[in-house]
Amino acid sequence: MKRLLCIATAGGGQDAIRIRRLTEGIAAECTYYDVDRKLSRKAALRQVRQLLRSKPWDLVYLEGTGIAGGLPLIWEARTRRLRYIVSSGDPVGGFFLVTQGRLHGWVFGVYEKLLYRHCVGFIGWTPYLTGVALHLGAPRGITIEGAVDLCRFTVPSASQRQEAKRALAIPPHHLVCGVVGSLNWTERQRYCYGLELIETLKLLKRADVTMLIVGDGSGLERLQAAVPASLQERARFTGRLQPDQVPCALHAMDIGFITQTLDKLGSFRLTTKLPEYLASGVAVAMSPIPGYYDYVEPAGWPLPPYHPTDPAFHRACAQWLDALSWEEVQERAAHARPIALRFDYQTANARFRRFVEELLA
Known part of the structure; x- marks a missing residue:
């Protein structure tokens, strides 16, 4: 052999x-x-x-x-x-x-x-x-x-979704925007995953949005320190989770963020979390790189075409979320699982x- x-x-x-x-x-x-x-x-x-x-x-x-x-x-x-x-x-x-x-x-x-x-x-x-x-x-x-393992990552029932939010002390009526990944700080770019969520949270007018950041790394403490005291209850950090705990965290999310830089790095990537978001019935907000158009539509939205540390990116994200309806979130999420089948x-x-x-x- x-x-x-x-x-x-x-x-x-x-x-x-x-x-x-x-x-x-x-x-x-x-x-x-x-x-x-x-x-x-x-x-x-x-x-x-x-x-x-x-x-x-x-x-x-x-x-x-x-x-x-x-x-x-x-x-x-x-x-x-x-x-x-x-x-x-x-x-x-x-x-x-x-x-x-x-x-x-x-x-x-x-x-x-x-x-x-x-x-x-x-x-x-x-x-x-x-x-x-x-x-x-x-x-x-x-x-x-x-x-993705389609038996391990599944679309939760309404009660499972509410229980997942409750376990993370998130109000059941909140729109949960989340990211799962390694929170490794890149000094050259002054960025790690999750920073865009915290900066967007600071600009939101609506009060029914919680940011959920799942993962650990050198940037975790920076992200936690960046949350104003008045918004502490609307920013949830889980730290590192065991593999069998990740599906439950995804059940609490309504929108999964996949933010990439529009350059010779980000434009070629397709994060491993994308199929897990989709298989869990989570709508996806993704930077407008080729992977968004090839793999996400119609289960999500293209994020603003700016670097994720750019204030223009945060302002545009806040404006979009302030105007976003639950009906639109549910409509996009309905397309997620069928797309996940290709993975x-x-x-x-x-x-x-x-x-x-x-x-x-």
Whole structure:
């Protein structure tokens, strides 16, 4: 039987789950390795290189583009013709260009090109990323978006929705706008997920809106400190939740925010939370990147075309929410679950298997 080594460069978590779900039933002997994020970069590189040389792998599947996995693969492909595929949800060069500046953007742009040029296949989380990979030299590609377990994320009943709000001390009649994600502060942009919700809350005229921010990270305390004392009761922070607690938090939401920057990073992305929002019957407010028009309409609204730290963005969001009716929210939410069907893990698994088994053959 063919040997398939699966490496998650981000360690455990969402990427590790994705690897295991996508490879279920594949005609190969699978070995899974999650890079230990507690190790130094040098130690992580050494461990991956030793793993790559431990067996005559027929194919390596790299989930993520971290250099702990990517650099050893490039070297082994050049020196021993080791065959590998890459799966990514971010433009590597674009990510570092936006978050770290031009020098980092150029260096990691070169790394990205080498990573794709030496692979035998690319799996993009969006069709836009797949196109970039092909342009940079990947010989073949497929798009397999972030998938969702439709049995785990479900549309709640009216009573379940009210109970979820009650558990978070949110009044049952409040419109809940929320975000789920890593609240990692980016100093260069002075931003992390959730900031746009807090700044919008300060400008709202209506008093029946609560902002729900689910997640943890270096930006959490900044967000909490940014909430005026008079609005403390209308900003809810859950901190980090266990995976089995996330569906209940989504049941409390009426609108899920997916805010991206309109640049060489955000324009190519499609957050893993999108299918979870949709599968939970949550209407989506999303930045007007290609992913909104391809994956969200008619289950949501395009957010204002500004950077999420721009006061114009916050003013426009506040004006929109002040005028928003419950009827419109319910009408958009009714389209969410049907759209989520395209993200079903069973469908993604079948397409993944066909692509990878062809490469193994």
